[in-house]
Amino acid sequence: xxxxxxxxxxxxxxxxxxxxxxxxxxxxxxxxxxxxxxxxxxxxxxxxxxxxxxxxxxxxxxxxxxxxxxxxxxxxxxxxxxxxxxxxxxxxxxxxxxxxxxxxxxxxxxxxxxxxxxxxxxxxxxxxxxxxxxxxxxxxxxxxxxxxxxxxxxxxxxxxxxxxxxxxxxxxxxxxxxxxxxxxxxxxxxxxxxxxxxxxxxxxxxxxxxxxxxxxxxxxxxxxxxxxxxxxxxxxxxxxxxxxxxxxxxxxxxxxxxxxxxxxxxxxxxxxxxxxxxxxxxxxxxxxxxxxxxxxxxxxxxxxxxxxxxxxx
Amino acid sequence: xxxxxxxxxxxxxxxxxxxxxxxxxxxxxxxxxxxxxxxxxxxxxxxxxxxxxxxxxxxxxxxxxxxxxxxxxxxxxxxxxxxxxxxxxxxxxxxxxxxxxxxxxxxxxxxxxxxxxxxxxxxxxxxxxxxxxxxxxxxxxxxxxxxxxxxxxxxxxxxxxxxxxxxxxxxxxxxxxxxxxxxxxxxxxxxxxxxxxxxxxxxxxxxxxxxxxxxxxxxxxxxxxxxxxxxxxxxxxxxxxxxxxxxxxxxxxxxxxxxxxxxxx
Numbered sequence: 407x408x409x410x411x412x413x414x415x416x417x418x419x420x421x422x423x424x425x426x427x428x429x430x431x432x433x434x435x436x437x438x439x440x441x442x443x444x445x446x447x448x449x450x451x452x453x454x455x456x457x458x459x460x461x462x463x464x465x466x467x468x469x470x471x472x473x474x475x476x477x478x479x480x481x482x483x484x485x486x487x488x489x490x491x492x493x494x495x496x497x498x499x500x501x502x503x504x505x506x507x508x509x510x511x512x513x514x515x516x517x518x519x520x521x522x523x524x525x526x527x528x529x530x531x532x533x534x535x536x537x538x539x540x541x542x543x544x545x546x547x548x549x550x551x552x553x554x555x556x557x558x559x560x561x562x563x564x565x566x567x568x569x570x571x572x573x574x575x576x577x578x579x580x581x582x583x584x585x586x587x588x589x590x591x592x593x594x595x596x597x598x599x600x601x602x603x604x605x606x607x608x609x610x611x612x613x614x615x616x617x618x619x620x621x622x623x624x625x626x627x628x629x630x631x632x633x634x635x636x637x638x639x640x641x642x643x644x645x646x647x648x649x650x651x652x653x654x655x656x657x658x659x660x661x662x663x664x665x666x667x668x669x670x671x672x673x674x675x676x677x678x679x680x681x682x683x684x685x686x687x688x689x690x691x692x693x694x695x696x697x698x699x700x701x702x703x704x705x706x707x708x709x710x711x712x713x714x715x716x717x718x719x
Numbered sequence: 720x721x722x723x724x725x726x727x728x729x730x731x732x733x734x735x736x737x738x739x740x741x742x743x744x745x746x747x748x749x750x751x752x753x754x755x756x757x758x759x760x761x762x763x764x765x766x767x768x769x770x771x772x773x774x775x776x777x778x779x780x781x782x783x784x785x786x787x788x789x790x791x792x793x794x795x796x797x798x799x800x801x802x803x804x805x806x807x808x809x810x811x812x813x814x815x816x817x818x819x820x821x822x823x824x825x826x827x828x829x830x831x832x833x834x835x836x837x838x839x840x841x842x843x844x845x846x847x848x849x850x851x852x853x854x855x856x857x858x859x860x861x862x863x864x865x866x867x868x869x870x871x872x873x874x875x876x877x878x879x880x881x882x883x884x885x886x887x888x889x890x891x892x893x894x895x896x897x898x899x900x901x902x903x904x905x906x907x908x909x910x911x912x913x914x915x916x917x918x919x920x921x922x923x924x925x926x927x928x929x930x931x932x933x934x935x936x937x938x939x940x941x942x943x944x945x946x947x948x949x950x951x952x953x954x955x956x957x958x959x960x961x962x963x964x965x966x967x968x969x970x971x972x973x974x975x976x977x978x979x980x981x982x983x984x
Binding site for chain 1: 774776795796797799800801803804805807809810811812813814815816820824825827828830876880
């Protein structure tokens, strides 16, 4: 029943993204329309894949760092990935296909830094400090990204907003294909880690005694989440809060166990971003909002709510 | 007939990276099926380190630990989780879960990667809940449990692993007298009736003396005494290890330690 509901929401969000837009396309002419075929359909698919991947990495990262406020954006992963991508473009280093790899390097660098900062108090990772470190590193990455975009003459970097707030206006069948190549491996790795992630949420020592190989598990989940985030950032810039809001919403319906939670987060994230992108395109048509603004408008109040609940406990 | 030797820690030493002294030096512990071993000692005497080395989480600098005759480090974590259930000192509960769900996590090492829980897993969970007297709480949120209930639920999760060896790290910290006694009696029964070997780290010298078959008293990472409670818990030894004057009084044939008042100086 829950799955049927989520499935319907996902399909509706996807169809909405195809049917709605600034240009009116009659329903009967949908299949024949060039606008639908070359613009809306790949864009809706891209939104769905990016949203799903961000939500999935958020769910994985929350268990990994044992902080319910973790998400690729707040941990600085997305910011690092954006910086990596922008540097590669500005230096004319990366073809579109190599861009996710540059973003991956940026994401790994940012996370290494955040992790190091999270250890300031000693050998034990402090989840609260970790988020502070993530926000700081993310802000720093955003500042450097803005500076590079402002000073660069690379044509691909004309739009600062795109990198800082995310946008799916670059969607094409090529970018969909690109995600189709980059996503399956990390998606499979995360889905396969569902059971041991349940254990890891208890802490590393209990997880070990219940049979999880903690160190390899952490490495796998961290690398997979970074690669997912990096591929998404490379095609759509930095989109925040999807990875935070969606896993929490899904937890209220499916509970904390990751086997149902991860697929639900993927579907829910896809639906949320497809919907947000439709809003971004339609709300102020013919102009367009960066989609990250829409997700932030939804995500920040939810974040505040979660923060309150978390600190109250 | 000699009972089966489950855990055999021989003469282990361990030093944390960068530390100036050994956290453990020359410690041995052999636990057989049906025996309760208490590990006692002041804070920082190496009790938790001993468990980590015994279970292969840390690699001993010298000496070694074997579980069912095979070196602890040679078992995979998954294999080991089917033989050893551990109730750690602390764990985190970030995400809301119900009692039955958390106990089901004890079955992880017995499930295939993709396979769903089988009827036998559910049966093992119910048995474990029953054994720890928490079956009526099965559908409660763990956040809503009292300290004593929570510890029994965590013990149930370890039992759901269907282990041969049970390791408990200060399971009665911050419990009141009744819940302490309930837990110690339950642990004793698990050894007597179910044949589990138990290693119990505790600060409760007197409860350890009453419930354990053997006690290992650690001091600064070294064994200060090892044997039956009566042999180990003498006035001289206890005073030396805990640096406090005590008197020893027998109760039901076991020594009980009574800390004395020091004259204010």
